[in-house]
Amino acid sequence: MHLAYPAVLAVLLFCTGLYGVLARRNAILVLMSVELMLNAVNLNLVAFDVWLRDTLHAGQALTLFTIAIAAAEIGIGLAIVLMVYRNRGTSDIDKLRDNAEAPGADGARGTDETAGTDETAGPDEKAEAAA
Amino acid sequence: MTLAATHGFLSPTGVEIAFLLVGIVTLGAAVVTVTTRQLVHAALWLVVALGGLAVEYLLLTAEFIAWVQVLIYVGSVVVLLLFGLMLTKAPIGRSPDADSGNRPAALAVAVAAAAALVWVVVDAFRATWIDLDGPAQGSTKVSGSILFRHWVLPFEALSVLLLAALVGAIVLSRKDREREDGN
Structure with missing residues (x-):
């Protein structure tokens, strides 16, 4: 098999995941798009392992490790997303702008109603971090 | 490299044709996953993309990886994602705000990256063929033997990582419940 087939497919899958992220x-x-990117890397690892006929099969071993790490990542990521959803009532990453620099003096404050929920969520988080 | 003389560009083998067809299905499912406005459908199309990748692993004679892919990704990761969508009360129908405002910029970045990478990869591996003949290189016997003969220490370190992730997920979920009880 031509090596360009799996390599190009991996590139296209990676860029699809990049667009999604x-x-x-x-x-x-x-998180789904991150999974797509990880899978593109796995396809590359397997293809190059089969191409090089590695005696240690480092590519396939690394693929198994990547799959396990992706499973751990999705578990932790979903736990964090659920925690954010419980605290803020949204899983919209555009609204999680607590650490963003304000573009203007009064541009960020007052216009959004989300600012109010952020402020109410703030003391809870501080108490939680202190506890 | 020596295989280059015996292969032609215009005479694809059966494995290449199968790889191409499954690859088109996989890529289409991936594109629908990142563009659809129905959140649950995105997770279900992700199943198609990941299953297609498992078939690609089988075509590359990596049998064990293919079944691990089916078990872990299609079996557990997608189910976790569906549970996440349900628990965050994702809308069932079309949600107009699935894509954020920087969609054109994301499209430009992705297309530029795809063009550059495809050009580089095709240019680099133009005359490279994978020799799929002979014994399967990723059979379960070979993979198990290699994994437990040469990769034991990373394997054990990985099990510690999985334990840490498990404990971390429990702690993240449990803290919130204590807070609710406190209130």
Whole structure:
């Protein structure tokens, strides 16, 4: 088999995942796109392992490790997303702008109603971090 | 490299044709996953994309990886994602705000990255063929033997990582419940 087939497919899948990470708004959809990117890397690892006929099969071993790490990542990521959803009532990553620099003096404050929920969520988080 | 003389560009083998067809299905499912406005459909199309990748692993004679892919990704990761969508009360129908405002910029970045990478990859591996003949290189016997003969220490370290992730997920979920009880 020509090596370009799996390599090009991996590239296209990776760029699809890249688009999803940049363009999606829901945090869980972003996690799905991250899974697509990880799978593109796995396909590359397997293809190059089979091509090089590695005696240690480092590519396949690394693929198994990547799959396990992706499973751990999705578990932790979903736990974090659920915690954010319980605290803020949204999983919209565009609204989680607590650490963003304000573009203007009064531009960020007052216009959004989300600022109010952020402020009410703030003391809870501080108490939680202190506890 | 020596295989280059015996292969032609215009005479694809059966494995290549199968790889191409499954690859088109996989890529289409991936594109629908990142563009659809129905959140649950995105998770279900992700199943198609990941299953197609498992078939690609089988075509590359990596049998064990293919079944691990089916078990872990299609079996557990997608179910976790569906549970996440349900628990965050994702809308069932079309949600108009699935894509954020920087969609054109994301499209430009993705297309530029795809063009550059495809050009580089095709240019680099133009005359490279995978030799799929002979014994399967990813059979369960080979993979198990290699994994437990040469990769034991990373394997054990990975189990510690999985334990840490498990404990971390429990702690993240439990803290919130204590807070609710406190209130």
